[in-house]
Amino acid sequence: MEEDATVRNHLKRSTWSVLLAVVGVAAIAAAIAANAAAKAKARAAASTITLLSGPGPQSLDPGLDYTTQGSEINWEVYTGLTTYKHANGMASTELQPGLATALPKISANGKTYTVTLRKGLKYSNGAPVKASDFLYTVERSLSIPWGGSATFMTPYVVGAQAYATHKAKTISGIQANNRTGKIVIHLTQAYGPFANVLAFPAFGLVDPKTAPKPFKVQASNPPAGAGPYMVTNISIGKSFNIVPNPNWHGLPGIPKATVPFTEQINANVNANALSVLKNSNQVFDWADTIPPADLAAAKATGHYKLVNLGGSVYYFFLNASRPPFNNELARQAVVAGLNQSGFSRLGSGTLAPGCFFLPPGIPGHGTGPCPIAKNPATGDLALAKKLLKQSGQANTPITVYGEERSPRLQWEQAYVQELQQIGFKHVQLKEVADANYFTTIGESKKVNPQTGFADWNEDFPNPIDFYGVLLNGKAIQATNNENFGQTNDPYLNKQIAKLGVVPTTKLNTVAGQWRALERYVAKHAYAAVFGYQSFPFFTSKNVTVKFTNDIYGWDLLGIQAH
Amino acid sequence: MARFVTRRLLTMLLMLFAISVVTFVLFIVALPGGNPAAMIAGRLANQAEIHLISVRYGFDKPIYIQYVNTMANIFDGSAFSYQQGFNVLSQLGGDAPATLSLAIGAGILWLLSSIALGTLAAIRSGKYTDRVLTVLSMVGVSLPPFLLGSVLIQYVGYKASLIPLGGYVSITHPLQWLWHMLAPWFTLSVLFIGFYSRVLRGSILDAMGEDYVRTARAKGLSERKVLVKHVLRMSLLPIISLWGLDIAQVIGGGAILTETVFDLHGIGWQAAQSIGNFDTVTLLTIVMITALSVVVIGALIDILYAVLDPRIRLT
Numbered sequence: 001m002e003e004d005a006t007v008r009n010h011l012k013r014s015t016w017s018v019l020l021a022v023v024g025v026a027a028i029a030a031a032i033a034a035n036a037a038a039k040a041k042a043r044a045a046a047s048t049i050t051l052l053s054g055p056g057p058q059s060l061d062p063g064l065d066y067t068t069q070g071s072e073i074n075w076e077v078y079t080g081l082t083t084y085k086h087a088n089g090m091a092s093t094e095l096q097p098g099l100a101t102a103l104p105k106i107s108a109n110g111k112t113y114t115v116t117l118r119k120g121l122k123y124s125n126g127a128p129v130k131a132s133d134f135l136y137t138v139e140r141s142l143s144i145p146w147g148g149s150a151t152f153m154t155p156y157v158v159g160a161q162a163y164a165t166h167k168a169k170t171i172s173g174i175q176a177n178n179r180t181g182k183i184v185i186h187l188t189q190a191y192g193p194f195a196n197v198l199a200f201p202a203f204g205l206v207d208p209k210t211a212p213k214p215f216k217v218q219a220s221n222p223p224a225g226a227g228p229y230m231v232t233n234i235s236i237g238k239s240f241n242i243v244p245n246p247n248w249h250g251l252p253g254i255p256k257a258t259v260p261f262t263e264q265i266n267a268n269v270n271a272n273a274l275s276v277l278k279n280s281n282q283v284f285d286w287a288d289t290i291p292p293a294d295l296a297a298a299k300a301t302g303h304y305k306l307v308n309l310g311g312s313v314y315y316f317f318l319n320a321s322r323p324p325f326n327n328e329l330a331r332q333a334v335v336a337g338l339n340q341s342g343f344s345r346l347g348s349g350t351l352a353p354g355c356f357f358l359p360p361g362i363p364g365h366g367t368g369p370c371p372i373a374k375n376p377a378t379g380d381l382a383l384a385k386k387l388l389k390q391s392g393q394a395n396t397p398i399t400v401y402g403e404e405r406s407p408r409l410q411w412e413q414a415y416v417q418e419l420q421q422i423g424f425k426h427v428q429l430k431e432v433a434d435a436n437y438f439t440t441i442g443e444s445k446k447v448n449p450q451t452g453f454a455d456w457n458e459d460f461p462n463p464i465d466f467y468g469v470l471l472n473g474k475a476i477q478a479t480n481n482e483n484f485g486q487t488n489d490p491y492l493n494k495q496i497a498k499l500g501v502v503p504t505t506k507l508n509t510v511a512g513q514w515r516a517l518e519r520y521v522a523k524h525a526y527a528a529v530f531g532y533q534s535f536p537f538f539t540s541k542n543v544t545v546k547f548t549n550d551i552y553g554w555d556l557l558g559i560q561a562h
Numbered sequence: 563m564a565r566f567v568t569r570r571l572l573t574m575l576l577m578l579f580a581i582s583v584v585t586f587v588l589f590i591v592a593l594p595g596g597n598p599a600a601m602i603a604g605r606l607a608n609q610a611e612i613h614l615i616s617v618r619y620g621f622d623k624p625i626y627i628q629y630v631n632t633m634a635n636i637f638d639g640s641a642f643s644y645q646q647g648f649n650v651l652s653q654l655g656g657d658a659p660a661t662l663s664l665a666i667g668a669g670i671l672w673l674l675s676s677i678a679l680g681t682l683a684a685i686r687s688g689k690y691t692d693r694v695l696t697v698l699s700m701v702g703v704s705l706p707p708f709l710l711g712s713v714l715i716q717y718v719g720y721k722a723s724l725i726p727l728g729g730y731v732s733i734t735h736p737l738q739w740l741w742h743m744l745a746p747w748f749t750l751s752v753l754f755i756g757f758y759s760r761v762l763r764g765s766i767l768d769a770m771g772e773d774y775v776r777t778a779r780a781k782g783l784s785e786r787k788v789l790v791k792h793v794l795r796m797s798l799l800p801i802i803s804l805w806g807l808d809i810a811q812v813i814g815g816g817a818i819l820t821e822t823v824f825d826l827h828g829i830g831w832q833a834a835q836s837i838g839n840f841d842t843v844t845l846l847t848i849v850m851i852t853a854l855s856v857v858v859i860g861a862l863i864d865i866l867y868a869v870l871d872p873r874i875r876l877t
Contacts, residue, residue, distance in 0.1 A: 055838075059646055066604060147604035150611050165610050217647025235656065236648045237835060238827045264729070266825040267834070270712065271728045274720040280727065435840035438605040439597070469606075479600055480607050 048241075048260045049543060049561050051554075052272040053285040056265035060231050060240060061222040062201040063140045063215070066147030068287045068457065071201055072552045073242060073263070077124075078204025078225035081115050081134065081183070082195050085253060086557050088547040090310070090361065093461040095195055095505060096253045099129065099205060099226060100183075103195060103505065110190025110501050113198075117181035122247040123207040124230035131176035131183050133205045139163060139171060143215040146202040148459065151469060153203075156194065158186040190501035196460030228257035228557060239264045242556065259560060273298060279540040282561070286535040286553045289407075292348055298538050308352055308534040309550045310361015311458030313466065316400075316415055316528040319450045321486035324393030324424075331525035333391060334451075336373045337384030337422040343530045346410040351531030353377040356518045357466060359532040361550055363507040364463045364514025371523040384422040397426035401452030403437045411530070412453050442481040454484055454527075458551060462507065463514045464500040471526060472496050487526045492517070570861045581853040582846075586629050589842040589849075597621075601840055602644045619644060636847050645841045654829055654847065660730040661828030663739065664746050664820065665812040672751035672758060673805055679755065680762025680801075681794070687767060695759065702756025711749045711823030718745065728825035746824045750817055754808060758801055765797035772796075799870060803863050810859040814852025 057070030062078045065071070075083070083098035085091055097103055100115040107113075121129035138157075142149050142164045154160040158173025173186040187194065197203065204225055211223035220234050228248050234240040244257035264281070266272050273294040275281045284290065286307070290298050298304040318325040318334060325331050340353035353376045356366030373380040388394055398419060402412030412429055419427045432440045441449045459465050469475055473488030474497075495517050502510050521527070535553065539545060547558035590598065599616035600607070607615075616622045620631055635641035641650040683695040719725045725745045731738040769775060770793060778792045779785075808816075815829035822834050829848060836845040 061647065064647060066606075145603070145607070145611055145614075148606055150608035151606040154608070154610075161610070165614065219647040235827075236646065236653055237832070238656075266728060267822055267831070268715075268728055268825050271715055271719075271823075271825060274715065275727045278720065278723075278727070433840065435838060436601050439600045442605060477608065479597075479609060479612065480603070480605060482605065 047561055048262050049283060049559060050281040051261055051263045051283040051285060052275060052281050053263055053265050054267055054269045054272065054288040056237055056263070059217060059219050059222075060234055061144075061218045062204055062206070062225070063137075063144040063146055063211070063223075064217045064219075065201070068553060069285070072285075072287075072549075072554045073229075073231065073556075074201035074204070074225075075199075075227075075549075075552050076229045076257075076556050077227045077231055077242070077245075078201045078206065079227040079254065080199045080201070080204045081117075082199040083254065084199060084549060084551060086255070086547060086549075086555055088558075090550065092547065092549045092555065093311075093361065093551055095199065098199065098251075098254070101181075104185075104198070106195075106503055110192075110503070111187045113185040113187070113194060115183050115198075117183065118251065119181065121226055123205075123210075123224040123226050124245045124247055125207060125210060125224040126247055127207045127209060127224065129205055129207075129226050130178045131181050132178050133176075133208060134183050134203075135171060135174045135176050136208045136211075137203055137206050138174060140206065140211055140215045141202045142171075144217055148200065148202065152197045152200070152459070156187050156189065156191045156197075158188055192464055192500055192502045192507075193460050193462040193504050196462060196504050199460070228254060229261075237265060255557060257557060259556070261556060261559075270294065273538070276538060276540050277301065279542060282540045282543045283554070283559065284536065284538040286537050286548075288536075289348060289350075290536045290538060295348065298536070301538075301541060303541055303543070304536065304538040306350065306534045307537050307548065308360065308532060309553065310532070311359050311461065311550060312455065312533045313357060313359045313529060314351065314411075314453075314455045314531050314533060315357070316451055316530065317449075317454045317484035318525065318528060319448065319484065319486050320488070320526065322448065322450060324391065324396035324398065325450060325485075327391045327393050328524060329387050329391035330393040330396075331528075332372050333384045333387035333422055334419065335522075335525045335528045336380045336387055337418050338373070338376065338528055338530055339379040339381075339418065340530050341377045342414060343411055346414060347407045347531075347533070350534045350536075352534060353530075354532055355522050355529055357471065357521050357527055357529060358463055358514070358518055359458070362458060362461055362463055362466065364511045364518065366515055366518030366522060368519070371519060372525060376529075381422065388423045394423045395425055398424055398428070398450055400427065400429050401437075401441050401447075401449045402429060402431055403434045403453055404431050405434050408453055415453075415530075438482075439480060441484055442477070442479060444476060444478050444481045444486070448486070449484065451528075452484070455533075460504065460551065462504045463517075464496070467492075467496050467517070468500050471521065485526055489524070489526070492521070492526075566864075570864065574857045574861065577857055578850070578853055582633055582850060583629070585846055585849045586632065589846055590628065590632070598644070598842065632843065632846065636843075636850060641843050641847055643841050643844050645839050650844050650847045653844070654832065654851065657827060657829045657832045659732065659828075660821070660826045661813060661815065661817070661830060663730070663733065663743055664750060664817055664826055664828060665809055667743055668747040668750040668754075668812070668817075669805065669809045671747050672754040673801070675751065675755045676758030676762055676801065677794075677798070680759035681766060681789075683759060683763040684766035684770075687763070692763075695763075699756035699760050702752045705752060707749050707753060707817075707819040708823050710752060711745070711820060714745050714749065715823070728823070730826045730828070746820055746826055749823070750812070750820045758804065761804065762797060762801050765800055766793055769793045769797045795870060799867060802866060802870070806859045806863040806866075807856060810855040811852060814855045815848045816852065 053069055057065050058067045059065045062074045079098040081098055081100040082095050085094045085096050099118055101118050104113040104115045117131045154164050159168055159171045162168035163171045175184045206223035206225055219236055229242050230245040232241045232243055240263055242261040248256060250256040269288045270291045272284055273290050276284045277297055318331045320326050344351035355370035355376045358365040370376050400416050416427050416429050441452055456466055456470060469482045471487045473493045476483045499510050499513055544560045544562055547555055549555040599612045599621050603612045603615050620628055639651045643650055679695055683692045686692045715727055719727045726742050731742045733739045775792050778788045815833040818830040818834050821828045821830035833848045
């Protein structure tokens, strides 16, 4: 025992020495760090605006990317033949000529689009822009392929399907004359929003020399484009710079850019929000959700606003091809019972209630009282119970499909509770990983889900973007189906075919017919809409946002530092 | 020694093969949701596009050919992410500095702190100090890095402005690098310090009763020498073994939570992104790197054991 005590005394001394050494090192480190912090603050005074984004773009190569995070950058890096106005609110969804001299001239049958390329245009690398580059760009996007190719391009352009499936060496339906700058596009059928399709960043012209064949994704060195901005210093998944394109001298309605940006991709959106609150960084990405804990502080800055971009709808699809929702009364019961204000609360108050399928920013959005529950914000539980009883479907087992991420999971759980509350006796939730949720529920034959979560954000402000894909019986596919409700109503199909050919610029002539169709869909309860999403636009105090874009969110030309 | 190295190398190759097969089956063959081509093509693709992608990436070939091709691509450095189109190895090469910075800094911190606290707890065994250290160890082990990290960011970073709110700065800016690494080092270390110090405490207490310690004292060695040369030398063996394996895991992307909370764009962060995106090739490569680093460091530890413990012979 005595020996042990002596050992312990010696051990104690040596241990305390080690501890003191560790504390000493830590103290030195802290001192150095404080010094570094002071220098960092001084450097932060630079004029570059930093944009923080949770998930980054899928790719900065426009030939691949089909994400909001990519589009909000690429639409000002790869200007298309057409583009959108740099203005606020609904005006920002209006088409204007981009690299073309004017909006496309459309033939009487709606199947031929003619545009002329502006003269003297240059890519960001200084190379001249040629009319034939448009054909090259479209071929590249179909080859990689870009995520929207099969929906917006291959079915409509003559020869595009043959090219995409390697049965043809070029797209026969696109002719370009480099001498005159004239580009003629032949369609297989009239497609109203085709002028909008030309504005997709995926079809914004690229310099062929910087995107050689065989086509492949150029993740770290995307091709040179023609637009106010260019992207440099890409560190994939981490950060990149968006700087003014020195070869862009401004076009009517598309001014020269002056403000440089850096985008940092940080998955911790809470830290991103705090960073903007501290004015360490300037812009919080609108597509991310400000954590509820930071919301009050963000609002108090005066640089936060919740904007309904007007182009997104959130709904539960109701599969009309199988029980219980092949029964219209059962579908109406679900719609009647939805307490939409509850769903909005679960989504940090970002959902505006509604019963019509088109979101408010889309021409033709339904108006007037809702056909089933008069007040969608609260729902009508008594009516829902009554309708379900009449349908005789209460005993049909239901599997609700849903995504895993918040707040979607909470919405799905609330939906399950609501189904139980109105009287369905056997309801279960099946969660699917976010990354393959839509491809899973899109398996019409293998899965063919009864009901579940779905959403859609506008690609362009035309009702056909919603109805043509999500409610059109002719769009039902065996795999990658988007008409999850298997809606195949002959009247609806006929109206979609008829109204879908009207060009976006003439939508006002058929807006009344779309509104009538909205009431028809709401009455038949083909989908249980539970809100239109608003998004947080939040910046630091040293940034002014003059205008945003209702399709792409940020308009970099509208953000200024001061 | 030569026999030992040869045997370890063969075992290593066998283990890597087994891990690669299991991982391949888990991530590619048994992929939830089924068709990888459909996932890559995206939600709006048609059948023709899905088929073309399937042919382009070889998903139409027999499984064993897919396995061989995938592994060949990973080991020759040509593997690329189907989802984002980047070269996986060069992407992970870019992620490595953040992970190495985290692993080395935190590894040193938790090793030194564990030795100090474990030794203190051993010599104060049963006393108040020991009890306090026991409670602190339990708290450390039970504290998940995402919670500790978030608390540090909120209170020490945002409210007190003493640390940055995350991010990694290259070591070419040493002061900024240090400033950004302090909180991640601390967060990751807390977890290990609690565990290691308890293991070391027990190990020291065991060693103190051994005959060779009694003999050393009988020879008239000072207590410091007894502690450092005899007690600690033997007691550190399990700690070094653990440390090596844990460091290997962190280097291979094991610090997913710490890297994600602090937005250190390292291999762990990349692993988290890959899981979210179902980026199977990137994930498979990360798993192989982790396995390789654990197996290699495991072998190095065996050699180090022999150096520290004269009773061990490498045959």
